[in-house]
Amino acid sequence: MEVARGQSGVQSVDRAFTLLELLADAGGRATLGELAAASGLPAPTIHRLLRTLVAGGHLRQEPSRAYALGPRLVRLGEGAGRLLGSWVHPALTELVEVTGETANMAVLEGDRVVYLAQVPSKHAMRMFTEVGRRVPVHCTAVGKALVAQLSEADVRAIVARAGMPAQTPNTLTEPAALLAHLEQVRRQGFATDEAEQELGVRCVAVPVLDGPARVALSVSGPDARFTPAARDRVVPEMQRVATELARISRA
CATH class of the missing domain: 3.30.450.40 (GAF domain)
Incomplete structure (x- = not known):
């Protein structure tokens, strides 16, 4: 996990919550490419954060490879x-x-x-x-x-x-x-x-x-x-x- 801090706190935490909010705004489901376009973040960074959220149960990855809000939320x-x-x-x-x-x-x-x-x-x-x-x-x-x-x-x-x-x-x-x-x-x-x-x-x-x-x-x-x-x-x-x-x- 990233430890770099932005002006408002831990940067990776800010980015993770941004991705969750973007998913919610998209109806609960989006692809990595859609999240990259909406957030402006690099795809490798998004992929790393999404894997962490999936591992924690906050997101799930569907067979289509799209990401969806997970049961833990x-x-x-x-x-x-x-x-x-x-x-x-x-x-x-x-x-x-x-x-x-x-x-x-x-x-x-x-x-x-x-x-x-x-x-x-x-x-x-x-x-x-x-x-x-x-x-x-x-x-x-x-x-x-x-x-x-x-x-x-x-x-x-x-x-x-x-x-x-x-x-x-x-x-x-x-x-x-x-x-x-x-x-x-x-x-x-x-x-x-x-x-x-x-x-x-x-x-x-x-x-x-x-x-x-x-x-x-x-x-x-x-x-x-x-x-x-x-x-x-x-x-x-x-x-x-x-x-x-x-x-x-x-x-």
Whole structure:
């Protein structure tokens, strides 16, 4: 293993984590050549680091010779998810108290969004999303809030791999329509889901900018109760909570 140190620590550790993140961004699987092109690192260096990660169970090499995220990362991810969820739980509870609706936290993982934490509404009729559930980016408020931070090329690559199937008659199913919508998301600072994933459900989401991961907060409820006016009223509070979470993560 390399022992040379860069400005931010042990260089080989920095590079290993860069490769893991690139693999995650590529959907969990990539070839050595793809990793070399994406990272700019020499192929022999990448090969040496990949062999170390494979030996430790953090990666596995498939018969095609491509590398994929390994089983040992599952336990690490589950532990990190639980800790991240407990860290954000007070903030979600605060949003539920203010809005009266269900609050969620989700993260972009590869080409999909994963819910990491939720505090349900106190109403008898409320939205429920299982923690750990993976959902598309194109039809969810959290997905749009997250990918709005990416370049157009990255968004096109995600939807090319994942597709844009219609979940309801309101779902955006064309990349051009999604990209135009993401411009609006960037301008207004929040994303919406107007019954695009599930009929009768309205959702709004804001990104946690400069946080420890690409994370977004969302509030969702039945559209008969969570009206557009109610949605717009909660956005400033959601942005305040997101800013506070980002500040705490940097402390």
